[in-house]
Amino acid sequence: MMNDITNSFAALYHPVSALVVYQTKGTGSDTYVEHFDMDSNGNPVNAHPLTVREANILAKALNTGKEKRKAFLKPEGILATNILHINPEENGSVLWYSKSKKIKMFFTESLEIPNGIAEIPALLWYADRNKLIVFALLSDRRPTEKTKLYYAPFFNVYENGNVCMGTVSVNIKSSASVEEFTAAWESYFFDSYFSHLMQNHNPVKGNCVSLWKELICTEKTFPKEVLKKANRTLKNLLP
Numbered sequence: 001m002m003n004d005i006t007n008s009f010a011a012l013y014h015p016v017s018a019l020v021v022y023q024t025k026g027t028g029s030d031t032y033v034e035h036f037d038m039d040s041n042g043n044p045v046n047a048h049p050l051t052v053r054e055a056n057i058l059a060k061a062l063n064t065g066k067e068k069r070k071a072f073l074k075p076e077g078i079l080a081t082n083i084l085h086i087n088p089e090e091n092g093s094v095l096w097y098s099k100s101k102k103i104k105m106f107f108t109e110s111l112e113i114p115n116g117i118a119e120i121p122a123l124l125w126y127a128d129r130n131k132l133i134v135f136a137l138l139s140d141r142r143p144t145e146k147t148k149l150y151y152a153p154f155f156n157v158y159e160n161g162n163v164c165m166g167t168v169s170v171n172i173k174s175s176a177s178v179e180e181f182t183a184a185w186e187s188y189f190f191d192s193y194f195s196h197l198m199q200n201h202n203p204v205k206g207n208c209v210s211l212w213k214e215l216i217c218t219e220k221t222f223p224k225e226v227l228k229k230a231n232r233t234l235k236n237l238l239p
Helices: 052-069 178-191 208-215
Strands: 017-023 031-038 044-049 083-087 093-098 101-107 116-120 123-128 132-136 148-151 229-233
Touching: 083 178, 093 178, 101 178, 116 208, 123 178, 132 148, 132 178
Parallel strands: none
Antiparallel strands: 017 031, 031 044, 083 093, 093 123, 101 116, 123 132, 148 229
């Protein structure tokens, strides 16, 4: 019995159109572009001047190709000081930190914590295209390999720092710069709803619900004394 293995081959590309560029000779040369359709045998037919619509389609195709060739996790300019490590291979990964700041937070109704702005501590982030790990830091200083980590004082985070994204649809572009990458992950984390503790892991000293009820919609600074040591250092997160 013969098996149909046509689906095993790579996609075949068939010619559907062609462009011919004409140019006059001389210093003041004029350029004219003619568009051809292709018949079923791949022969050029139906010659006509390139229309605006066809030119727009061509421009879009060229831009898409350029975007695909853009290097993944390439910095847009001088590398920001909060970026600690970049690995552009395979899924790519970035290790970075953020200083303490005020930010809008969202909670499910079951927690009975109002949505609002609160101060959060400095955080250490590690992510590739598919997963996010978050820990807390005791100060805003740029961390080193020996910097001790603390559990991130949030719901939806496992004891090992892995974040449960729930129903959040993560879509990191293959052409994302390192700035786009880190901004996207921080948005995914804080724009989703905090809902529950993971596997009975309480990330703070005391009650996590009470902590955020006291901080939301106030001018209080985050009480660093509630942070719990994670018994690991930044070096443990380096690939």
